Structure formats: structure tokens, C-alpha cells
Amino acid sequence: MSNDRPAAMAEFKRMMKWIALAGVLMVIGALWYLSLYVELNFVIVTATIAGVFLSVLLGCGLFAAAFFSDKSGHDQSVTNATRHGEDKDGRSG
Known part of the structure; x- marks a missing residue:
């Protein structure tokens, strides 16, 4: 793994905090x-909170995980592992 893993982890945690804040703001919105069109009740509020917040976290979180994987060196270690059985020309031997 790369030596950039601690920095990548710190950036990932920072991104997740911003994503969670964005999720909360989206739920409020x-x-x-x-509330402009219907009277809110427990079911509507609960479904909206769960649906909007989890959708934002899932969508943005997967992108953040992809960036973390690249910046922490995980992608490079997988690339190196798959090239282990190839010769210099990039063909399987």
C-alpha cells in the first residue's frame, strides 16, 4: 500500500462529514x-427522512469510497497483483 493511506483516510472522513451535512440539508429541503402541498404526518416524515438521507449517503458515499480507493493505493495494489502473471508485453504467459 501507499504511504498516502492516512492522508486518504482523513480526507475520506472529511468528505463523509460533508456528505452527511448535505444529506441533512436535503432532508430539510x-x-x-x-409541507407546502400536504399535511405532514409521522409516516411521511419518516419515509422522507429515510429515503432522502439514505439515498444521498449511498450515492455520494460510493463516489467517496471510489476516490478513497484510488488515493490510498488500493487500486494500484490490485493492478500490480493482476499483472503478476503477465510478461513484459502485457500478454498472459
Whole structure:
């Protein structure tokens, strides 16, 4: 692994905090928008919180995980492992 793993982990944690904040803001916006058109009840609020927040976390979190994988050296170690059985020309031997 690369020596950049601690820096990549710190950046990943920072990104996840921003993503969580964005999720909370999206939930607030969605609840405000819904309140303009329907009377909010427990079911609507719970479904909106779960659906919006988890969707934001899942979508953004997967992108953050991909960036972390690249910056921490995980992608390079996999690339090196798959090239182990290839010759100089890049063909399997």
C-alpha cells in the first residue's frame, strides 16, 4: 500500500462529514417542499427522512469510497497483483 493511506483516510472522513451535512440539508429541503402541498404526518416524515438521507449517503458515499480507493493505493495494489502473471508485453504467459 501507499504511504498516502492516512492522508486518504482523513480526507475520506472529511468528505463523509460533508456528505452527511448535505444529506441533512436535503432532508430539510424535502420536508419543507412536502409541507407546502400536504399535511405532514409521522409516516411521511419518516419515509422522507429515510429515503432522502439514505439515498444521498449511498450515492455520494460510493463516489467517496471510489476516490478513497484510488488515493490510498488500493487500486494500484490490485493492478500490480493482476499483472503478476503477465510478461513484459502485457500478454498472459
